[in-house]
Amino acid sequence: MKTLDLKKQFKSFYTPPAKKVEIIQVPLMQFAMIDGAIEKGSEPGKSHSFAEATQALYGISYTLKFMLKKRKANAIDYPVMALEGLWWVEDGLFDITIKDNWFYTLMIMQPEVITKEIFDEGLEQVRKKRGDSPALSKLYLATFEEGLCVQVMHIGPYATEPATIERMRAFAEESGYQDCVGLGGKHHEIYLGDPRKADPTKLKTVLRHPIVKK
Secondary structure, eight states, X not given: OEEOOHHHHTHHHHSOOSSSOEEEEEEEEEEEEEEEEOOTTOOGGGOHHHHHHHHHHHHHHHHHHHHHHHOSSSOEEOOOOOEEEEEEOSSSOOOTTOOTTOEEEEEEEEXXXXXXXXXHHHHHHHHHHHOOOHHHHHOEEEEEEEEEEEEEEEESOGGGHXXXXXXXXXXXXXXXXXXXXXXXXXXXXXXXXXXXXXXXXXXXXXXXXXXXXX
């Protein structure tokens, strides 16, 4: 059985240092994706549709993994990658402290071996096991090339992200770049821990913003 070491292959994009802000070029990758928005008066941790979207993404990702691992010819094993979220607003400036006007694309990276046909077959398997749902019908497979970005590992609760974001923006500015979040760019979070189980002070989240040369 062939094994794809995705975590090693993409280490620089999923385990950056916490003490050092970096400027990186993020290549084209393939993702299972789902789009949505946080309901008025709610937030990600309390949103029913957000929870359903997350469940659907993990459902398809684990189904695809085991489909390829168990197939009789050319079996392949690989790890299910971290949940990621692109966040933005469509009515003014993005403010991380105001969450009920956020739009999102949740996504989990998929290896290149996953084709549209395999993805569709995986969706049918999820439906047979769990039944259909609005979230499943919104899942899609697509490529995404983020390009030039500033990123760092944030350690701590989500509420303390603003200070880390200021570090990112200051570093980008000093390096001759402009942070594009708030100018059409999307705030990117990669969730390396489960907030329901982890000590909030030790929670790890990769923060990434697109940038352009000034």
